[in-house]
Amino acid sequence: MISPLMPTYKRADLAFERGEGAWLYASDGRRFLDFAAGIATSSIGHAHPALVKAISEQAGQVIHVSNLFRIPQGEKLAARLVANTFADSVFFCNSGAEANEGMVKMARRAQFLAGHPERTDIICMDGAFHGRTLAMLSATGNPKYLEGFGTPVSGFTHVPFNDIEAVRAAITPNTAAIMLEPVQGESGIKVADPAYLRALRALCDETGVLLALDEVQTGVGRTGRLFAHQWAGITPDVMSTAKGLGGGFPIGAILATQAVAAGMTPGTHGTTFGGNPLACAAANAVLDVILAPGFLDQVCARAALLDTLLDAVVADAPDVFDQRRGLGLLLGLRCVPPVGDVQDAAQDEGLLCVTAGDNVLRLVPPLTVTETECRDAVACLARAIAALKDRSTAKTVLEPTP
DSSP states (O other), X not given: OOOSSOOOSOOOSOOEEEEEBTEEEETTSOEEEESSHHHHTOXXXXXXXXXXXXXXXXXXXXXXXXXXXXXXXXXXXXXXHHHTSSOSEEEEESSHHHHHHHHHHHHHHHHHHTTOTTOOEEEEETTOOOOSSHHHHHHHXXXXXXXXXXXXXXXXXXXXXXXXXXXXXXXXXXEEEEEEOSEETTTTOEEOOHHHHHHHHHHHHHHTOEEEEEOTTTTTTTTSSSSGGGGGTOOOSEEEEOGGGGBTBOOEEEEEOHHHHTTOOTTSOOOSSTTOHHHHHHHHHHHHHHTSTTHHHHHHHHHHHHHHHHHHHHHHOTTTEEEEEEETTEEEEEESSOHHHHHHHHHHTTEEOEEETTTEEEEOOOTTOOHHHHHHHHHHXXXXXXXXXXXXXXXXXXXXXX
C-alpha cells in the first residue's frame, strides 16, 4: 500500500528533533554537521536566536491577513531589498518555483506593454533548474523531469551554458528574455563565467531582450555577495530569489526594475499566502544578520578556507574526487564513485551533504558556519574517504578470481 505521505522523495532514515547553528540532532541521539542546510535554505543556521524571536513574536500578533490589506512587514522588507539591490520594486510569493513563474510573466508583460506582444519566448540554459511547476519544468528542460506530464509548455528554448554565441544565435524577434542561474546548482555546481554574464547584459541591451536571473539558490549571501550576479558587476532587469531569504521559513521574491514592474498592475498577478506578516518578519530577521557590517566578508573568508581545504582533499583522494567547483558557500565535489555512495559515507561519519547532477556532492553550510566547523566537515570527509577505500578493498578481496 502507498504511504500516507506521498512518496515523491527518497528520504534518508533520519528524523531530527532539534538544531543549533550548523548542527542537527537526530531522534536516535546522533549529532550531524549540517552542510546541506535544508538545500541551501537554512541560511543563518538552526534556531538562530534572532530568527526564533522574530517568528515567535510575530506569530503571537498576526500570522496572515491576505494581500487585500497593507502588510507593514512586507513593505519594510521590500524597501530593504530595493535599497540593497538593482531593483525598484518587489513582489513576494512562497517559493522559488513561484518566483520563477512570476518572473516569466513579468518579462512577457513588460515586452507586451513596450509594444512587442510577439516577444514571449524565453531562452534558457542546458543544465538549468527552475522548479517543478509545469511551466518551470519546461524552462528547466530536463527530459527526466518532463516525462509523464504531457506536452511541454511552449515558449522555452535551450542553449549551452556559458556560450554567448549560442545565445546570440538563438535570439529571434519573438524573444522576450534570457533566463539563467549565475551558478547552476542542481546540475552540478556550474559557475557562469563573469565575462559571460557581462556579455549577456550587453547583448540584452543591444537587442531589447530582458535579462532574468534565477537567484533562488545563489542569493541572500550564499556566494559572499548579497546576490551572485554582483560578482560580475552587472544588474538584471528582473530576478527571482527564495531559499535562504526566510532562513528556513517559506518565502520567495521577484525583484524588478521599474520598467519591468510597472506593468504588474492590480489583477495581473496575485498570491494568497505570499508576503504574509510571518514570512516577512522572518526574512527581515535574516537580513538583519546578512546585512550586518562584516558578515559577507566572513562568508568569503569561510569560503576561501573551504576552497583550500577541499582542494587538498581532491589532491589527496583522486580516486574519490576529481574536481572542486563552486562560488562562495555553494560548493561541489565531483565524485569518481557514485555520488550516492560518497554521500552515504559522509553521513555515516556525521556530515550531511546534498547530491547534484554530474555526480557532484554539494556542500552548502549555513552562512554562519565557523572556521572550526569547516575543518570538522573536512575531517568527516577524510574519514568517509577512508571508509570508502576500506569497503573497496574488502570488495576486491571477496570478489572471485577471474
